[in-house]
Amino acid sequence: MTINKGVTPLRRIAALSAAWLGLLIASFALPAVAAPGDHPVDPHSAQSAQADQPAGTLFGYLWIAGSTFHPLDNATTYSYPGNGCISKTGGTDNRFAHKVVLPEGTLVRYLRLYYFDDSTGTVTAYFTSYDGAGNFVEHASVGSSNGAGGYGTSLSPLFSYEVDPFGAAINVVANLGDQNTSTLRFCGVRIAYDAPITDRIFADDFDPIPL
């Protein structure tokens, strides 16, 4: 081996120190990829404002516009103020629903709500599963905030629901409350999920026993 010929241990230490110093300087000089509060965090932590979209991790997403939801009751009236949003305009049942179709084994982690809220009311979205026998489970919910006004978005707490098309159907349900004006609009939801493992070779991690 002649690679390190002529390089004394002292020079090697100096070179390593210079390299580490360079990395340290570069880490301050380069622009950060994630927004403040995004990183570093556990990719599945709900503490970050962007926990459903952390840097460096690969959630899958399904985004459903509010304008594709339908009322649960035909006495409910609603309008389309534009931009993919709906507003409830009358009726006593305040709920709108949309089916969620994802591959079996998908692990649903977050529900993000998109809304327009210039009202005293709130819109709340629920991620709900149904067994077809009248039973349901609301796995997560997230509501709008009246504080900011205008368009906004809210994130549910982290949850874990494994999609099982054999056992349960899934809906996202939006409850628009009694605010029957376009000052409150439901603009959609975005579901963040971990895709099912389809590569069975690594489904149980690496086999520590060599062949």
Add this chain to the structure above:
Amino acid sequence: MVKKIPGVVVVAALFGSHFPVFATEATSDGFPPAQNVSYYHAPGPDLASDGSAAPSGGTQYLFLAGSAFTPRTSSQTVSYPGGGCSFSDNALTTSLELPEGATVQGVRLYYYNNGLPSSVGLFLTAYTGAGGTSDLLTGSSSEDTGYASEYFAASTPLSIDYAGQSYVLTATMNSGQRLCGMRVFYSP
């Protein structure tokens, strides 16, 4: 070698075309199902020359019936003429749900228009949830001889990114016309 043919197959073969053994159209509006009708399919890259599926490898289809589209407001009229087709005097919409990262090449619009000068409209629109709207693909029907389909190609392939926006298919039409479906031609 003698193959046994199940009795139910024999019965179906003998009476299948006249005897409604299988489920018929789930309609109670009195309209006959729109079956065995003349249908004009305008050519497009989503079809082979003989009208079969496009032979190019890797492309797939998502076919949504017109009756699966929902009204965008509660004030509009919606009716079901049959055959999976719907009519409404205002926009009908449905969410476009494809595998993330899929690339949409175009959309084929299925409709009914018998002699009316106006068109059935098609829109593929992206919404950001914060007021942003973008019509990624639009089309207007041009046939007026009954049932027809036309393909509308995206100017550039549209990459599906659910992290950034939602995707909605919308149809508009006038009295006497029907939306019978949309078939999305995409690469997964």
